[in-house]
Amino acid sequence: MTVTSGPTSYDGKPPPRQPRRRRGLPARIALLLSIVVVLLIITSTSSIRTWWAHRLHDATGGNWTADYVIGLAVGMLPVMGVVLGALRARGPRRVFRMFVFGALGFVLTYLVAPSPASWLAHQSASRVFDRLSPGYLAGVFTAIMLWLAAIVIGVARARARWRRFRDRAMARHSAPDGPRGGPPDGSPPTHRVIDV
Numbered sequence: 798m799t800v801t802s803g804p805t806s807y808d809g810k811p812p813p814r815q816p817r818r819r820r821g822l823p824a825r826i827a828l829l830l831s832i833v834v835v836l837l838i839i840t841s842t843s844s845i846r847t848w849w850a851h852r853l854h855d856a857t858g859g860n861w862t863a864d865y866v867i868g869l870a871v872g873m874l875p876v877m878g879v880v881l882g883a884l885r886a887r888g889p890r891r892v893f894r895m896f897v898f899g900a901l902g903f904v905l906t907y908l909v910a911p912s913p914a915s916w917l918a919h920q921s922a923s924r925v926f927d928r929l930s931p932g933y934l935a936g937v938f939t940a941i942m943l944w945l946a947a948i949v950i951g952v953a954r955a956r957a958r959w960r961r962f963r964d965r966a967m968a969r970h971s972a973p974d975g976p977r978g979g980p981p982d983g984s985p986p987t988h989r990v991i992d993v
Contacts, residue, residue, distance in 0.1 A: 872938065873943075
């Protein structure tokens, strides 16, 4: 008598495995939607920025300090996105969420504020902000400079820490042994005695 585990068909062979149904959007549709969103962002940024400048003026009445604080918050959207992406996730999923949320924050910042390069080129969208919300762009650019400086400092510190770690590891491996296998300073080797 033979014992089989699991469901079997009438001829004694196990049934073929059912293919798993994939969840989410197919890759082609996701790519097509991404291209459409990017095209919409590129073609509608000036109208969105003009609309946002008018809404800011309606909310703050042209108050420089209020515009500056709102600009700081908008400029910090990429950092807020990275922090939100780091919450409640572990491992590679956490890194992916941090990247996606940070990218969303960056896109939102780009939609409602011109980049420093376009502001220097005096495009019409930046002139609208200069006229209606004078402190807004100063706040946005201050926030952008702050997180860019934080990234530069963080990378510099990480590189310095990596160099120290590498130098210690190389010194440990290349240090000559002392006499009779003892320490390099020439002091006699010490032995631990363990009673059994």
